Amino acid sequence: MSLVRKLKPDHNITGPLVPLSMVPIFGLTTFIFGIPTGMYTLAVMVSLFAIFYLYVFIRTGNITRLVIFAECVFLDYMLFMASGDFLANPFDRKEFALAYYSGMAFFGLVLVYLLLTRKFKWRGREIFELAAASIEETGNGYTSRPKPVGKMDYSLQQLHAFARFCARHLIALPYITSKNITLVPIKMGEEYGRVLGLSGDYRDASWVNFDVDGEVSIHISQKDYLDYREPLAFDQLCASFGQVYIDFFEAHKKGEGIRVVDRMDDLKLGFFS
């Protein structure tokens, strides 16, 4: 597998910025209102974060999101205890300190494991890299029109199972209607806007659509196309983008879904990109 990257380097910091922004807010509220208020504020922010990850878990079935949710709940509990209302000087108590440090160490290790194994990662960049891997010709030709890329033979159950597989492994976020299943690949950092519906209509994003008659069509947004270093031949890129999902679907039908994940892992993209 070639490691020549077709996408521009990822400098998007939205992903880490959201959790990291809690630190200065905590510092500021602590400085102004004191430690208990600071801890409550932090607890509220962590709770919101937990609710978001619980929602993502419900939406995708990705177990790593449930781990983050559990970590947030643990942290919330500790913050309420440490805020002073329940325990005076909590870190003076051996039990609290032991529970806090061992809990943080456990969740920290789990988080590092999930990051290193890329189980935590939205796979949008992998999809776009795989789509562009075989395209050498350049020449732009971008159009906002969707492209029909072929007809597949599948049952509705197989289609739903593939959509669940894509969601579970964060390959794409499925949007299901009575006639179609549309899979929207998401790059790291874009998940907040897309999952919460703040990034506009999903039909304006890049997607691959499977309809109940077996027709497969795709659309690549201009934003994603401009993310490539070179103006790749758009017609070929669209065909290849569709083919990536068709290959994934075929592999999944044969019970070889793990190979799909391996293929994306082989690209060795950054953990946060």
Add this chain to the structure above:
Amino acid sequence: MDFSTAAKYASLLSKDYAEDIFKLLVNYQAISASEVATRLNLHIKTAQDYLEALNQLDIVSKDEVLEKKRPYYRYALKQTRLMIDIDLKQVKREASTNSLASHIRERANAGARFSAARSDDYITSVTIWTGNGREREERKIKLTTPQGKFLYHLPFPKAEPLTVDEIMHKAGVDEHLAPEIVDLVQLLEKYMVIESVEEE
């Protein structure tokens, strides 16, 4: 009858005083413009223009007569039944073999915006920009379902062009719908969204 002649008929018949003038024409053997004007309380020029227009459409005849060596015209009705008969088939765009065989694809950087249907594989509308400078404005063209399906399957810019016929076949558009497809192709060619590519 062609459209422009029918439009002239319709324009004349739509005047407020049309019925009154025709009443005079049908009841008088011949009548002059001044007689019509005084009888219906119209301006002489209005009556004269109207009768001249009827004469041009061959509804009335005009004869020059002399009164104390001063000539004027008297108008007489030539037909008592007026028929506006337009054969709409004459404006139907017949899809010629030539137009169906032309190789087309989307023009690169056409600047058009395509809206795809949410539930099915077709384009619902095309938005293009027309005019220049301050006159520049957005124009949205709503498409029929066959047109939308056709446009959905139109080759991308720089892709291998296909004939109109081939695209219709790919899109599953029936042959008898060719006139509306050709109409769309010609419109989008005019706005430089589609380009015809010469076969090599």
